Amino acid sequence: MRRTRFDDAPCPIARTVDLIGDWWTPIVLREAFRGRRRFDEFQQALSLSRSVLTQRLARLVDEGLLVRRLYEERPPRHEYVLTEKGRAFYPVLAAMWRWGSDWLWEEGSEPPVELYDRESGRPVRPRLVDENTGKPIDVREVRVGARREA
Amino acid sequence: MRRTRFDDAPCPIARTVDLIGDWWTPIVLREAFRGRRRFDEFQQALSLSRSVLTQRLARLVDEGLLVRRLYEERPPRHEYVLTEKGRAFYPVLAAMWRWGSDWLWEEGSEPPVELYDRESGRPVRPRLVDENTGKPIDVREVRVGARREA
DNA sequence: CTCACTGAGTTCGATCGTCGAACCCAATGA
DNA sequence: TCATTGGGTTCGACGATCGAACTCAGTGAG
Structure with a gap:
């Protein structure tokens, strides 16, 4: 049986999952953000296997997160670069x-990979807030719905 | 060949992907956040298939994002509830x-599922910021590394 | 007491996706 | 001429996913 597709689901999460819902795609993207470009x-x-x-x-190129770009004529060499959508x-x-x-690290075994501000060098801790109010998003305060009901 | 496992990778993204890196797990979680509990x-x-x-x-129970709880004795009925880790x-x-x-919606076909603040009823637009500074996280300003170098 | 039904799964066989290894090809360099 | 490198494709084995069918305990109707 073929995998169930979500790419036309009415839910943005489902569509996103359809695109990156496998084990390699998010890791490939991670590497792209780290600056990798060549195959x-x-x-x-x-x-991973070729x-x-x-x-x-x-x-990812198909979906517009990466572009395949010729960066050398002879011999022809390509690179994969993040688009705006990809970035x-x-x-x-x-997140x-x-x-x-x-949540996935035992005490005493610190994650060796961390995020730092390029300028200040200080650690960065990503947190999700509401763009409009600036308040942190708490599950219990957010409702999912098709449209506002009242 | 077995799927490559990332659950002991030094990267938090890789470990997270190992857990939710398939098509159904994130959707199941979405439904849990919507309040679904029973099988x-x-x-x-x-x-999806049973x-x-x-x-x-x-x-998800194994990894501690959900707990399986008996909510009725006779007949025995269970429910799956988000834990703190899950929430x-x-x-x-x-995100x-x-x-x-x-990025995945054509112009003119609005996503029918949106997020609202439970109290105010106003739409919520999640955005990622640095917890310390409150500044939005921009890819180009963040560096990934094992430890601070300077 | 029997039958149908419900909740919560497990089992089964077919198909699809993933894997590493091997192969391919053009251009380059020794 | 031959090996090497970048960037793939092909191949066959095996693991994951699917829907359908089966299981099993409890319950309620007749």
């Missing part, structure tokens, strides 16, 4: 980073 | 929601 850079950094990497990059995805990874580092 | 509630809402739902719920996952879904609604 072999990705492949060596992640040690066929899977090819598929993931193609999907906009960063908060999702940052995962935050949750993972808060 | 059949999930199954009917998502129309076997997959069983596996997903078991994994803490909300920002990841909210996906935001990105999906910003």
